[in-house]
Amino acid sequence: LTFPDAPGSSAVVRLLGGFTTRSLLHRGAAVVLILLSIYHVFYMLLSKRGRMELKALTPRLDDLLDAVDMIKFYLGFSRRTPLFDRYSFIEKFEYLALAWGSVIMIASGFVLWWEEGAMRLLPKWALDVARVVHSYEAILAFLAIIIWHFYHVHLNPESFPMSRVWLDGRISEHELRELHPLEYERVIKEG
Numbered sequence: 001l002t003f004p005d006a007p008g009s010s011a012v013v014r015l016l017g018g019f020t021t022r023s024l025l026h027r028g029a030a031v032v033l034i035l036l037s038i039y040h041v042f043y044m045l046l047s048k049r050g051r052m053e054l055k056a057l058t059p060r061l062d063d064l065l066d067a068v069d070m071i072k073f074y075l076g077f078s079r080r081t082p083l084f085d086r087y088s089f090i091e092k093f094e095y096l097a098l099a100w101g102s103v104i105m106i107a108s109g110f111v112l113w114w115e116e117g118a119m120r121l122l123p124k125w126a127l128d129v130a131r132v133v134h135s136y137e138a139i140l141a142f143l144a145i146i147i148w149h150f151y152h153v154h155l156n157p158e159s160f161p162m163s164r165v166w167l168d169g170r171i172s173e174h175e176l177r178e179l180h181p182l183e184y185e186r187v188i189k190e191g
Contacts, residue, residue: 001026002135030109037102056086059096063089085182090152094144101141108134 003009016022044050066082066089073081082088087095111118111130118127154162158179165171177184 002139027113030106030113033102034106037106057092057095059089059092063092083181084179085186086180088180094149094152097141097144101137101144104133104137105141108137 013019013022016025044054066084069078069082070089072078108130111122111127112134115127118130153159153166159175163175165175171180173184176187
């Protein structure tokens with residue numbers, strides 16, 4: 001959509017069944033994103049487990065310190081990585097990026113989906129801004145998934161060829177002890 005004249009763009013549109021089918025797939029995915037986002041908000045705010053997860057995913061000062069410690073480790077100024085709890089600063093950042101990106105995509109997508117109604121309420125430049133924001137957020141999300149997420153979940157030497165947690169929600173004792181030692185200690189104490 002953003003680069004229709006780029007090599008391969010027309011081939012992708014043809015592969016997806018033409019422009020009309022591509023548009024329907026895009027809007028169908030938008031509806032799924034909206035429904036999942038609504039479900040997620042209700043789950044995180046109204047269920048006990050969801051509130052626990054939200055609390056665990058909320059960034060704290062320790063996460064900033066962990067990021068600094070991780071940079072020190074990567075640069076050779078420290079011999080060990082920081083000790084992570086249930087979620088590392090990396091996972092919290094990914095979660096916040098997903099949440100913020102979803103809000104941006106849904107809000108700008110609504111404006112673009114109902115252009116006529118939006119034009120009754122908003123100036124023309126607001127539609128132009130929504131189009132640019134929607135487009136660049138999509139590119140940013142794509143790059144974040146390909147570069148950041150794929151490395152940390154699939155290509156990272158600690159989890160290669162992939163973390164199996166996404167398949168069944170379970171983590172091995174070894175992985176928990178190595179990757180989330182503070183969570184491991186808490187589970188052992190509670191166990």
